Each structure stands twice: as structure tokens, then as C-alpha cells.
Amino acid sequence: MRHLSKLVKLWAFLGIGITLGTVAFIFLFIFYEGASVISPSFILESPSGAILGTEGGIFPAIIGSLFFTGTAVAMSAPAAVAAAAYITFFCKNDRMKVVLHSVINTISGIPSIVLGLFAYSFLVKSLGLGRCILSSGTALAVMILPFIEIRAEKAFGELSEEMIRSSDALGCSRTYMFLKIALPSCKRELISAVILGGCYAMGATPPLIFTGAVAYASVPESIFEPAMALPMHLYLLVAQGATSMDTAYGTAFVMLALILILTIIARALGGFRK
């Protein structure tokens, strides 16, 4: 038994070590490889060069990514939080909850390329929206909906049952309770969930490919036009081969830095309470 518990401990330590080591290695590697091309002009200029992207910067891709992510979050967050609130506070039918949970789990299992295909055939073609930030944003929104919903539901679920029933016992409606108690006390967790969902959307390529991300575009002015996106740009740079590897690493650097900063903000908001 003692040997077994030692083994389990060793396994746990190894697991943590390998995980942390891998993450650290990926970040350091990318930052090391990418640091050489990082400069104000790389961040603030448009890509150029005979083979596009070998020279110049990635500014339109940064802004484009923020547009895609912002659109996705704006569409997804309200729906996800509403779904979580409905399941936690309003739905009295257990069977309904099971159905909703399986729908949400199913969505989270849909491969993102399939979401891209759906957005392409339905939004871009059938509805005639064309390739634009809105079409991609919709696909991304569906992709991150379960991600945000699960976290929001967890936050709501941690509110004490007796507190909710105390509000009921005063004759106040659940809506009033939701607005006055649940939302304010879960605010940080919700914002954190939304930011993390945004990070997830920012890194995803498949939903954008046919629906709104393009190899070159200037900085977008509305969500009805196509735009560049960091992950797509990165993909194209790598696909072009050796000539653009430096700028590829630079792009990855910027993406990771953005995601890292956002994650830290999200953790600081959601994680450090209590």
C-alpha cells in the first residue's frame, strides 16, 4: 500500500511536471523564435513582399482577429449566460435539464470545421451574407457557446441553495433574484468565462477558412466585410514554406502574447476570489 501511494504521488508529480514543462517549452520556443521579427512596424504595418507576408507587418490580422473574436463573443456570451441561468434558476423540469445538457454537450463535440462548413453553406451562400466577419463570427459563436455556458453554469451552481430559497421565501421572483444576487455575485466568473471563450475563438482557424478570413485585406471597417485573421495568416505563412518562417513565428508570438495576457486577466478576475 505504501509503495502504491508513493507511485501515485510520483505519477501526479510527473504529470504536473510534463504539463508545465510542455507549456513552458512551447511558449519559450515561440517567443525565442519570434522575438527577432517583433518590432513596432511588424505590429503596426500591413503585410507586404513579393510573396505576401515575408515583409511588412500583421496589423490588419491583429485587428481582424479582434473583430472576429468580438463578434463571436457578442453573439455567444448573452446566449450562453441566459442558457446557464435558465438551467440553474428557472427550469423546474429535470428531464428538460437533461435534454439541454445533452444538446450543449453535442454542440461542444461538433468539429469546428463542420461549423465552418455550416456557416459557409447557410450564412455565406443560402442567406447571401457572403464571406464576412459576421458569417465567421457566427460559426465561432456556436463553437464557444458550450465553453462559456459550462463555466457560467458552474458559477451559478455555486451560489448557496438556501440563499436562493430565502429569496423565494420572501416572495421575490427568480428574475429579481437573478438580477440582484446571481449576476452581481458571479460577475467576475462570468467575465472570466467570456474572456477565456474569446481566447478559444481567437485561436481557431477552421470556422474562418471558407466564411470570412482572407489572405489579404485592409483593416476591416464593419462586420459585413471579410478580414485577415492571425491564425489564418499564420497558416498561410507556414504553408508558403521557408521564405516566411520568421514572420510566421512573429505572428505566433503576437497571438500567444494576446492570449496569454487575456488569460491572465481572466484568471485574475475569476480565479483569485477567496
Next chain:
Amino acid sequence: MNNALTIEKLSVSYDNKEALKDISLKIPEHRITAVIGPSGCGKSTFLKCLNGQIMEENARVSGKVTLSGTDISKLKPSDLRRKVGLVFQTPAPFPMSIYKNMTYAPRYYGINDREELKRTVTEKLKLTGLYDEVKDELKKSAVKLSGGQKQRLCIARALTVDPEVLLLDEPCSALDIKSTSVIEELLLRLKETYTIVIVTHNLGQAARISDMTAFINDGRLVEFGETGSIFKAPEMEETKDFITGSFG
């Protein structure tokens, strides 16, 4: 003496399992009625019937409960909740200031006048003896109060909607002896204004503060009467066994 609540032939079952069987009793106004009985006998279920919460659970309910002459099934749920307050075992203050805890329900019912709100807060906090302890820190988060203070806040909060009846489900079982006796004194004061029904595991507490005692066992009302006679000379053997602790 008038009756605040009249319960007639009340039965409750949760998916075919009977939790309360054919309970009839009259709860007198401005008295403390204690409900005692072993764990799982249906005490909480009984309270839930009095404030209508039972309707929100998957339970089959039959029988009739009247509150000062009105059949409670004829009342709107929120009106019934206003008239019959409920305080739970674990003190559950809302995660906001003491003041906001106290104005939560009045605001819901449309009271927005600041002077009026302030009056209600002061009056109810005074009733529960909490006012002098917290009057300088009404803006403080209620979560930071001590256990006993939290429970008194919850009682004060239940009073902000001016109920006729106050139900308490083992309000002291999470508290120490001192906080418990503070609450007991408080309840004795409150019965001047409100009708009180308290579920308690603490037989000493029932004997100390209640005027009437109902003993429920296995969903049946075994005995109901004046606390003095229930404790000194119970009519039923079952009651005697429970009170002398030789139960089970």
C-alpha cells in the same frame, strides 16, 4: 384565542412515498408553536406546506390550509410568501451589505422612498436586537457578520415584508449556545407581533420557548397540545418515548 393557521387533513407524498399523513391542527395567533420529531419525519415538509413552497416541488398535496380565514391555495404564491415568512437552518445572508439585505424584498414590492426604506431597516433590525450591534456599519457586507448575527439578520429580513406568520426550520442548529439563547429571547419578543412556528431538534428549546408543541412521527401527527402538558404528561406512549430519549 384566534387561530392564525388551520390545517385540515393535510397529506403530502413525494413520488408515491407519503411524507405527511392526514394532519389536522390549529396554530394559535401570537404564540410559538414548536414542531418536534425524529429526522425525516416530515417537519420541513410541514413548513413547506404552510408557505406554499411545496407546490414548487414534485409532490402530491391534499387537504386544506387556511390563513386567517383564507384558503392559501386561493392566494397568489407571492402574496402567500409575504404573509408567511420562512427562515432556514443555515443562515443565508445575501452577498451584499446589511442594508441591502434588508431592502431587497421591500424594493421588490415597489418601495423606493429612501426614508421609508430606512425606517423599515431600522425598525426590523431593532426588533431583532441587531440594530445596536450594526448601526454604524450598515454598509458592511452581511457575509462578514458572525453566525448568530447572520441568523438574526435573516430573521429581520424575513420581517421586512411584514408577515403574519414566521416559520423557522431549525434556526439554531448551526449556532453556539450563546447565539441560540439570544435567538430564543428574540423569538419570545417577536411573538407579541407575529405567530411563530419553529421546527427544532432541541427538545430543551421547544420546552423553553414554545406555548404549543406538535409531535410528528413518520408523517403522522402523534400529539398536539400545550407545551407544558406534552412535556410533563404526554398522552401517548410514543410521545413519552421520544421526549425521554428512549426513542428508536
